[in-house]
Amino acid sequence: MNESESRQRIAANWAAVEDAVRDAMSVAGRGVDEVRVVGVTKYVTADVAAMLVEAGCHELGESRPQQLWEKAEALAQLDAIHWHAIGHLQRNKVRRTLNFRPTIHSIDSLRLLRAIDQEASAQGIEVTALLEVNISGEQAKTGFAPDDLRAALEAYSGDAIRLNGLMAMAGRATSGATAREQFASLRRLRDELESSTGRRLSELSMGMSGDFLEAIAEGATIVRIGSRLFAGILNEP
Numbered sequence: 359m360n361e362s363e364s365r366q367r368i369a370a371n372w373a374a375v376e377d378a379v380r381d382a383m384s385v386a387g388r389g390v391d392e393v394r395v396v397g398v399t400k401y402v403t404a405d406v407a408a409m410l411v412e413a414g415c416h417e418l419g420e421s422r423p424q425q426l427w428e429k430a431e432a433l434a435q436l437d438a439i440h441w442h443a444i445g446h447l448q449r450n451k452v453r454r455t456l457n458f459r460p461t462i463h464s465i466d467s468l469r470l471l472r473a474i475d476q477e478a479s480a481q482g483i484e485v486t487a488l489l490e491v492n493i494s495g496e497q498a499k500t501g502f503a504p505d506d507l508r509a510a511l512e513a514y515s516g517d518a519i520r521l522n523g524l525m526a527m528a529g530r531a532t533s534g535a536t537a538r539e540q541f542a543s544l545r546r547l548r549d550e551l552e553s554s555t556g557r558r559l560s561e562l563s564m565g566m567s568g569d570f571l572e573a574i575a576e577g578a579t580i581v582r583i584g585s586r587l588f589a590g591i592l593n594e595p
């Protein structure tokens with residue numbers, strides 16, 4: 359596939375995802391501006407990611423900090439990209455990551471929360487972040503256990519992080535129905551935490567290529583979509 363074909367394919371994929379999101383929001387009785395689509399670029403080079411931005415996606419996500427730095431630097435000339443750090447973040451990578459002012463979806467420990475707070479204070483910035491929750495109970499998944507969230511929220515007394523929601527992934531190879539139950543449980547958990555801690559946790563980052571329709575039905579405010587945007591570009595089995 360040559361460059362212009364790739365560009366066309368990505369534009370078509372983006373339009374199809376936008377349509378699907380709009381339909382799902384309408385079915386759920388929600389306004390289309392109540393959800394944001396983060397285009398996850400971890401499968402592709404910065405050049406290909408740039409095609410997605412040209413197609414109209416201005417929120418990009420990376421799961422590995424190093425890839426976020428590289429792409430954010432490579433795409434710095436394109437206007438108005440907002441980055442999302444969606445994967446495990448080691449504390450020694452916090453400083454450099456914050457340079458790009460991302461929304462951080464994947465705070466999975468109190469130690470990381472405090473490290474980000476400290477660095478954000480030092481840089482004199484406010485960081486928007488979400489707590490990652492292990493809703494599937496799988497060992498391999500990162501994130502707070504649901505029962506530990508309240509204590510973490512109560513233990514955080516800093517003011518450099520705007521902690522405004524929760525992020526989760528459905529378990530591996532779950533059916534749509536199971537994913538939907540897991541997303542519903544994240545929403546209920548959010549509701550309980552809002553009433554027990556008095557904090558507003560308006561963002562629910564949940565739903566990927568295979569389950570974003572279920573996530574939207576359960577109240578997702580951010581969906582993180584990768585492979586579907588690059589279908590036809592990637593070498594698929």
Ligand SMILES: *Cc1c(COP(=O)(O)O)cnc(C)c1O
Pocket residue numbers: 398400421444445527566567568582583584585586
């Ligand atoms: C890779 C990834 C996604 C996107 O997954 P797709 O199934 O390719 O859409 C979303 N969220 C996280 C945390 C990821 O690592």
